[in-house]
Amino acid sequence: MTKHLGILILALTALAVVGCKSTPRNNTDSNPPSVGGRNSDSAYAIAQPDDSAGSPSTLNVGDDSPSQLVGLPPEIAGRTVIYFPFDSDELDSDSRALIAAHARFLATRMRLRVQLEGHTDSRGTREYNIGLGERRAQAVRRALGLQGIADFRLSTVSYGEERPAQGGDSENAYAKNRRVELIYSEG
Numbered sequence: 001m002t003k004h005l006g007i008l009i010l011a012l013t014a015l016a017v018v019g020c021k022s023t024p025r026n027n028t029d030s031n032p033p034s035v036g037g038r039n040s041d042s043a044y045a046i047a048q049p050d051d052s053a054g055s056p057s058t059l060n061v062g063d064d065s066p067s068q069l070v071g072l073p074p075e076i077a078g079r080t081v082i083y084f085p086f087d088s089d090e091l092d093s094d095s096r097a098l099i100a101a102h103a104r105f106l107a108t109r110m111r112l113r114v115q116l117e118g119h120t121d122s123r124g125t126r127e128y129n130i131g132l133g134e135r136r137a138q139a140v141r142r143a144l145g146l147q148g149i150a151d152f153r154l155s156t157v158s159y160g161e162e163r164p165a166q167g168g169d170s171e172n173a174y175a176k177n178r179r180v181e182l183i184y185s186e187g
Contacts, residue, residue, distance in 0.1 A: 103147030121174035133158030
């Protein structure tokens, strides 16, 4: 009887593992994706940074975004991007509040993982921008960790200036490109 119970438990465990679904991110487009990993001609509306009011901390995304697929609550569903000042990896109070809201949600959904994608504007060398993007992603990772999110649920990657949210050499474009995107997946 014990042997059959062990085999049954093993079979159910294997079935559960095989049945787990994750949503892979498809980055095979020849054009770099805009904010949210989508092309700019999609139904996404990007919040406009206001240079006089500081950096924005919101991104409005359409219904087919990764955020919607994992069931983010409305108060953070359209807010999956953290913006940074020029040449900085410091989080402002608005960003910390947004990260705390994401941490509260993550605390209720233990199967979710978050990839933190660091980005920069086009100023600076490629090597410097890769490093700055990584420091930004790590700053968000540390803030989530301080909110109690286990490190194994978080991963970081830096794209530097390689995947701009908006092209151009204006301060408005630069402000949209200085960011960390929170990309949710089940795992």
